[in-house]
Amino acid sequence: MSIKHGLLALLAPGPKYGYQLKAEFEATTGSAWPLNIGQVYSTLQRLEKGGQIEADGVPDDDGRVVYALTPAGREELAGWFHSPIAQESRPRDELAIKLAMAVNTPGVEAREVVQAQRRQAMSSLQSLTRAKASVPDEDLARVMVVDSLIFAVEAEVSWLDRCEARLRNARTAKTPEKEAVQ
Amino acid sequence: MTANPVLEVRNAGKVYGVDETLVTALHGASLSVAPGELVAVRGASGSGKSTLLHLAGGLDAPSTGDVLVEGQSLAGLSRKDLARLRRRSIGYVFQDLNLVPSLTAAENIALPRELDGTSAAEARTEALAALAEVGLREVADRFPDEMSGGQQQRVAIARALIGPRRLVLADEPTGALDSETGEGVMRLLRARCDAGAACLLVTHEPRHSAWADRVVFLSDGAIVDETTADAPAVLDLGALT
Ligand SMILES: Nc1ncnc2c1ncn2[C@@H]1O[C@H](COP(=O)(O)OP(=O)(O)O)[C@@H](O)[C@H]1O
Ligand SMILES: [Mg+2]
Numbered sequence: 468m469s470i471k472h473g474l475l476a477l478l479a480p481g482p483k484y485g486y487q488l489k490a491e492f493e494a495t496t497g498s499a500w501p502l503n504i505g506q507v508y509s510t511l512q513r514l515e516k517g518g519q520i521e522a523d524g525v526p527d528d529d530g531r532v533v534y535a536l537t538p539a540g541r542e543e544l545a546g547w548f549h550s551p552i553a554q555e556s557r558p559r560d561e562l563a564i565k566l567a568m569a570v571n572t573p574g575v576e577a578r579e580v581v582q583a584q585r586r587q588a589m590s591s592l593q594s595l596t597r598a599k600a601s602v603p604d605e606d607l608a609r610v611m612v613v614d615s616l617i618f619a620v621e622a623e624v625s626w627l628d629r630c631e632a633r634l635r636n637a638r639t640a641k642t643p644e645k646e647a648v649q
Numbered sequence: 650m651t652a653n654p655v656l657e658v659r660n661a662g663k664v665y666g667v668d669e670t671l672v673t674a675l676h677g678a679s680l681s682v683a684p685g686e687l688v689a690v691r692g693a694s695g696s697g698k699s700t701l702l703h704l705a706g707g708l709d710a711p712s713t714g715d716v717l718v719e720g721q722s723l724a725g726l727s728r729k730d731l732a733r734l735r736r737r738s739i740g741y742v743f744q745d746l747n748l749v750p751s752l753t754a755a756e757n758i759a760l761p762r763e764l765d766g767t768s769a770a771e772a773r774t775e776a777l778a779a780l781a782e783v784g785l786r787e788v789a790d791r792f793p794d795e796m797s798g799g800q801q802q803r804v805a806i807a808r809a810l811i812g813p814r815r816l817v818l819a820d821e822p823t824g825a826l827d828s829e830t831g832e833g834v835m836r837l838l839r840a841r842c843d844a845g846a847a848c849l850l851v852t853h854e855p856r857h858s859a860w861a862d863r864v865v866f867l868s869d870g871a872i873v874d875e876t877t878a879d880a881p882a883v884l885d886l887g888a889l890t
Contacts, residue, residue, distance in 0.1 A: 582866075586876045592859035593878035600839070617856060624855035632693055635868070 470510050475544040482523040482535035495608045519543050578634045585627040592620045654681035655816050655847035656705055661714035663700050674700040675870045682847040689858035690851045692867030698851040699820055706739050706818045707731050736761050740809030742819040748793040755789040758808040779807035798825040817848040823857050835860045
């Protein structure tokens with residue numbers, strides 16, 4: 468998750484304080500990615516050092532300062548919006564490795580591992596769906612964030628369904644290849 | 650525990666055919682659905698989902714075990730009483746239970762109410778309200794072949810929701826629909842349950858089964874797994890990323 472680009476985007480309409488950025492970031496993503504204020508300030512420092520934002524005017528009585536985008540920051544932001552995000556390694560990879568291990572580890576019932584994971588995923592999907600039902604349709608930003616989580620978990624459930632079917636089929640028709648592995 | 654279940658399936662089994670054509674479609678499945686509850690059934694093709702729904706709706710009798718609707722065992726009912734219970738208490742949305750081609754959308758929806766003694770005018774009023782609920786008020790006077798597949802499916806859903814149905818059985822009701830319309834259908838079923846109906850839904854789409862309070866998994870005719878939603882208090886959207 469790119470906090471850096473999220474903050475740049477929030478600064479596009481005009482200069483803001485750090486605490487404002489934190490609140491707006493969370494409001495926009497429907498609290499899906501809570502930030503701590505330390506993360507916000509360290510990111511702002513890095514952006515300032517990189518010349519993408521600058522302190523705008525003098526600090527207020529509490530020493531807080533407003534940040535604004537520089538032309539370099541605007542360019543960075545435009546580049547971010549216009550380049551698709553690559554499919555990188557996902558947390559699910561751990562799951563794929565776990566299942567691969569389960570299939571070949573004696574005494575482990577891979578189907579049970581699949582079912583336990585699917586229970587967890589399905590239950591999360593139910594919770595997300597409830598959460599979504601309470602978000603008004605007009606709140607496009609939040610609806611889209613919840614949708615993204617829903618589609619990702621759904622993909623995991625579908626994949627686990629497929630794994631379960633494969634394991635069931637493998638049990639009824641053990642191939643010579645599989646016996647060689649054991 | 651909770652309120653008396655609207656649907657109770659007790660250790661129900663179903664065998665089709667005889668001797669070498671014998672297929673055990675369901676092995677002693679038990680399940681109950683309370684008022685206000687939406688229960689989804691998932692499972693691979695051939696796992697017995699439709700069989701379970703047919704038994705639950707009294708469209709077919711179990712080979713073993715029992716099915717109770719509103720506390721009444723279906724096995725103990727005469728043909729006539731069973732037909733009345735199906736008409737009055739149960740709404741069906743099945744893929745292959747199609748609309749009557751010679752009747753308009755509104756007439757299709759009003760039909761079960763009229764059969765049940767509601768006046769034609771009152772049944773039409775109810776039908777129009779049910780159509781409005783599925784967002785299709787404008788197709789009231791169209792015949793099935795003048796509607797898209799998705800519209801026909803929503804009309805079938807309106808027919809299942811009309812009147813004081815306490816039990817709604819739906820087999821892949823979102824099958825023919827695009828994802829947005831499908832979600833609309835799920836919101837509709839959810840709202841019906843929140844208003845007190847009991848619903849048993851078969852769907853292969855995880856996203857749609859997630860509208861349920863409970864999801865059961867069938868595998869080779871047996872219930873192998875069941876999930877409920879996490880308590881809302883522990884919901885942490887961030888934990889999933
Ligand atoms: N009327 C029938 N006669 C014979 N076999 C049937 C009949 N209906 C279903 N079956 C068999 O019972 C099993 C379960 O079918 P079904 O309940 O339709 O599964 P699903 O809806 O999960 O795809 C399958 O093996 C199917 O071939
Ligand atoms: Mg089926």
